[in-house]
Structure formats: C-alpha cells, structure tokens
C-alpha cells in the first residue's frame with residue numbers, strides 16, 4: 001500500500017528472465033490480474049469475461065467480469081492496440097484500478113480477442129502501459145498520470161528493479177513515487193528524454209570491447225521495461241553477432257557455450273556514461289538434456305522511420321542497471337543494480 005511516505009512498491013515475478021509482471025486489482029470487490037508494466041506503451045488492458053472461447057490466449061488467463069463489480073462504469077468504445085509482435089482488440093470500460101495500494105478510477109480495455117502469437121506464451125494476463133500520454137491509444141489518460149494528479153507521490157517518478165535470476169525472490173520491484181535503495185548501489189546518472197513524449201534518449205555509441213562499432217554519429221535508444229531483450233537495427237545486430245561468433249537459428253542467435261567466458265562486453269554510451277553488459281548479462285545459458293544452449297539476448301529489429309531506426313534496451317539491460325523514469329524532469333536515471 002502507499003506507505004504514506006509517498007512511495008508505493010509492487011513486487012514483480014520474474015519468469016525466465018524474459019517476462020516480469022506484478023499484481024494489480026480492478027473492480028469492487030477486487031479482481032486480481034498480473035500485468036507487465038510496459039514503458040513502451042501507455043494503455044491498460046486485461047482479458048474480458050466476454051472474450052470468445054475460441055481465443056485460447058484469452059481463455060487461459062484471468063478475465064475481468066464487469067457484472068461482478070459494483071464500481072464498474074460502462075463505456076463500450078471499440079479498442080485496438082498493435083504491438084510490434086501482435087495485437088489486442090476489445091472495448092473500453094471504466095472501474096477502480098489499484099496499483100501498489102493506490103486506487104484510481106481508470107478507463108481501460110477489456111480484451112475480447114488476443115492474437116494467439118505471442119499471447120499464448122504470456123504468463124501475465126494483461127499490460128499496464130507506463131508510457132507518456134502521447135502514445136496512449138484513443139487519448140486515454142494513462143494510469144500513472146491519474147496517480148500523479150492525486151498528488152500522493154513523493155516524487156513524480158517510478159523505478160524498476162528486475163532480478164537477473166528467476167530463483168531470486170522477489171523477481172523484481174516497481175516503485176511508484178521514488179526508488180528502492182535495497183536494489184542499487186552508487187549514484188544515479190541521468191539522461192534527458194528526447195522531446196517526443198516517449199521513454200527514449202539519444203545514444204552516443206555502441207561498443208564491442210573497446211571499439212565503437214555502431215551509432216557513432218548518435219541514434220535513438222528506447223528504455224523499454226516491456227521488452228525481454230535488446231534490439232537494434234538488423235544490419236548492426238548481425239555485424240555485432242558475427243563479431244562475437246554467434247549464429248542465427250530459428251529461435252534467435254546462439255553461441256557455443258564453451259566460448260561464453262571469452263565474449264567481449266557490449267557497451268551503450270548514454271549521457272556522459274558508458275553502460276556495459278558482460279556475457280553474464282547478455283547470454284541466456286539454458287541446460288537441456290541434449291546439452292547446454294547459450295542464447296544471445298539481442299535481436300535484430302528494423303523499426304521504420306520516423307519512429308526508427310532505433311535500439312531498444314529491454315529487461316536484460318534494466319536487470320543490470322536499476323532504472324528511474326522521471327516524469328517531473330523528463331529524464332531517465334541509471335544506477336548499478338545489486
């Protein structure tokens with residue numbers, strides 16, 4: 001609950017270092033949902049009780065039932081959101097949403113159809129977008145904006161800790177209104193966001209070992225809590241992968257597990273600081289019966305202009321660098337995660 005020092009923590013679950021989600025409630029009495037807190041989008045949706053039984057992705061998750069909530073307000077406007085990886089369709093409703101113990105009356109979407117891919121792989125029920133209002137579909141005021149307008153937060157910021165190892169508990173933590181010193185050391189270094197109303201910054205270079213190989217003339221980096229990996233322009237990532245001896249197969253880039261210890265750091269130059277990832281941070285080592293598999297948590301993704309080209313720094317970056325998203329000063333702060 002908002003422990004009236006103006007900060008509100010929500011513990012997160014870490015599923016295989018690729019999905020981090022926390023619990024919110026909607027309605028009275030409370031209906032519980034697991035949601036990804038996604039800085040790369042700005043809408044809240046959960047599966048609807050009225051989703052079609054043929055939508056497997058919908059049926060295998062918790063569903064919101066308006067008829068069981070005494071604070072439900074009908075809206076009914078159509079809703080559709082297109083993510084890079086799949087889309088969600090439904091209709092708008094309004095009800096009391098509680099995040100970290102803070103209640104807000106919120107317009108959200110009841111999803112009636114979810115694209116099977118990738119939502120059948122989702123361990124979470126829905127998505128709570130933590131992006132700026134500028135990217136909110138249908139101009140709906142996002143949850144964090146509704147919370148800020150209540151003036152209950154010590155600071156108009158939220159912070160994210162992602163654990164690096166699924167056996168850790170908690171798998172992560174979202175703090176509304178501040179940061180949690182239990183999960184970082186040292187000071188924060190800040191980077192101003194671009195004036196685009198997105199959680200994106202100017203990156204000054206990407207280095208492999210000591211050699212700046214990409215983005216030397218500057219490029220855009222999105223700090224995206226809802227993305228599992230790091231993505232960059234496909235051509236750059238393929239050169240990067242070639243440099244570390246990774247090969248592309250149907251499920252992404254792989255390296256020979258014997259070479260992992262020798263792999264170079266990959267460094268992202270943000271603001272006045274260099275943020276390095278070692279092989280510990282960017283290799284997903286999975287032990288299988290038939291032998292170990294070492295996946296590289298980088299993906300090529302070409303985002304067309306004007307949004308792109310861009311790099312997306314996702315969960316594996318945030319797991320190494322505790323991240324504060326500052327709406328008051330439109331900046332992002334990074335500190336070394338513990």
Ligand SMILES: CC(C)CCNC(=O)[C@@H]1CNC[C@H](CN2CC(=O)N(c3ccccc3Cl)CC2(C)C)C1
Nearest residue numbers: 036038040041083084085118119121122135226227
């Ligand atoms: C502005 C908006 C309208 C468009 C641009 N924003 C975007 O595309 C988002 C940017 N952040 C990341 C986000 C990833 N999503 C798609 C997605 O595959 N997830 C997912 C991840 C793992 C397993 C299963 C699933 Cl389902 C998680 C999630 C959160 C549902 C998309």
